Amino acid sequence: METIENKKIVVPGEVLATGMDFLPSSGTYRDKDKIVSIYVGLTNVSGRVIRVIPLRGRYMPKRDDTIVGKIMDMTFSNWFIDMGCANMGVLSVREISEFVERGADLAEYFSHGDYVVCKISKVTRSSVDLSMRGPGLRKLGPGKLVQVDSSKVPRVIGKQGSMISMIKDKTACRIVVGQNGTVWIQGAPEDEMVAAEAIYKINQESHREGLTEEIAALLEKKASKNKPLTREDEEPIMERGRNETE
Amino acid sequence: MTSMMHDHITALLQKEMREDGRKPLEYRKPIKVEYDISPKSAEGSARVTMGDTIVVAGVKLEVGTPFPDSQDEGNLMVNVELTPLSNPDYELGPPSVVAIEYARVVDRALREGHALDTKKLCIKEGEKVWTVIVDLYPINDAGNLFDAFSLAALAALKNANFPTFDKKTEKIDYKKKTKTPLPLDKSPLEVTVIKINGTLMVDPTIEEWKSVDARLTVGVLENGVICAMQKGGPKALTMEDISKMVDIAVEHTAKLRKLL
Secondary structure, eight states, X not given: OXXXXXXXXXXXXXXXXXXXXXXXXXXXXXXXXXXXXXXXXXXXXXXXXXXXXXXXXXXXXXXXXXXXXXXXXXXXXXXXXXXXXXXXXXXXXXGSSSOOOTTOOGGGTSOTTOEEEEEEEEEOSSOEEEEOXXXXXXXXXXXXXEEOOGXXXXXXXXXXXXXXXXXXXXXXXXXXXXXXXXEEEESOHHHHHHHHHHHHHHHHSTTSTTHHHHHHHHHHHHSOOOOOOOTTTSOSOOOOSOOBOO | OOOHHHHHHHHHHTTXXXXXXXXXXXXXXXXXXXXXXXXXXXXXXXXXXXXXXXXXXXXXXXXXXXXXXXXXXXXEEEEEOOXXXXXXXXOSSSOOHHHHHHHHHHHHHHHHTTOBOGGGGEEETTTEEEEEEXXXXXXXXXXXXXXXXXXXXXXXXXXXXXXXXETTXXXXXXXXXXXXXXXXXXXXXXXXXXXXXXXXEESOOHHHHHTOSEEEEEEEOTTSOEEEEEXXXXXXXXXXXXXXXXHHHHXXXXXXXXXX
């Protein structure tokens, strides 16, 4: 079995492997006996499975992802949520944690322009279903929003959430990272600015080595001396999505 | 309207802060004016950058007939097209209400501030006059299009030169520009002051623009004379607010005019 280089930059149409030893996963397809990339991105080989992680691009909804979205529209039984991808997410009244009486005005729960944390429960060709049943899934209060590339989200979160918990600790902010790249920050205004700056920097320089140290230095320099939030201040678990692997 | 962003913005304003760390009466940086960005296709052009907002303006000159009530005066037209590429909220098609408002507000300052000496645009009284067309396009709409458009329109007018006009054949040769600039008498410039939850501020971002309570666009001449105004937004303004807003606008137009 030939070996495939990991973390190699590939372009669409590039042959990643030939033969039946490997399996195509997301970002690739099989053309007869070849596995071909469909993105400009980095290869990721784990065992026999090859995937290509795009360097940038729109968010592709995936089941079990936690996303931060904006309420764009509503009907008698659904909210439509923009999460920065091709389809609007559909959140049904049955999928929220509260009981909604028949004929109730949905705007009393979530209204136009509100931001919510949801989990993707189902993805089909034409629709994305969302659910709000689960820890940490809720409507977001006033806070700062930062948009990062969805492919950079694992970097923002870090290994086992190391990066994001460092930012949270140093800036004493509540932070929710959606897999779609929308980041919500709530804290003292100065701290929000510092947290946003750190997240922008990660988004811009995600490829660089030693980024964690740079971010730590930046936070050390700029963050106020506010006490980090304790467990009691902390709201339920935020980033339940994919963490950085390996 | 009570959206999450509105609550966030008003909460910050209570501490005299804004989304991006500015003070209420502070413009985004850098503010930049570039001239002659399209020397081949327009008689005059300019690009204005205000933070992340970028707009371009082009001035075209045509020969047309005067209006019946101003037989010896040239014409001025201002058009705004809001392109979907600059902001996902904009759509293709005939100009929207928003686009028309932008165009008319910019037009009003130029017209009522008598920026152009329209009598000098007359070629033959009652028959032929120059028509000055100002086209404005946002390249990236990150808020405060009024001020950016006004600045870009004025810069493009300053940059414009007449093309060669042959009186015998009555043809314009756009390829040969003359050295004659447009008869620009005065330079009216507009500044928009917005009010959110009782605080007055300038240069709103997109999110601030969406949660505006009231806004006032004031056109000011170089000597501080007010030549145009437009009020917008869902809420009312008090007399006090207006006089404060006008003072702010006069102060900031003077600052912006230095960039030209």
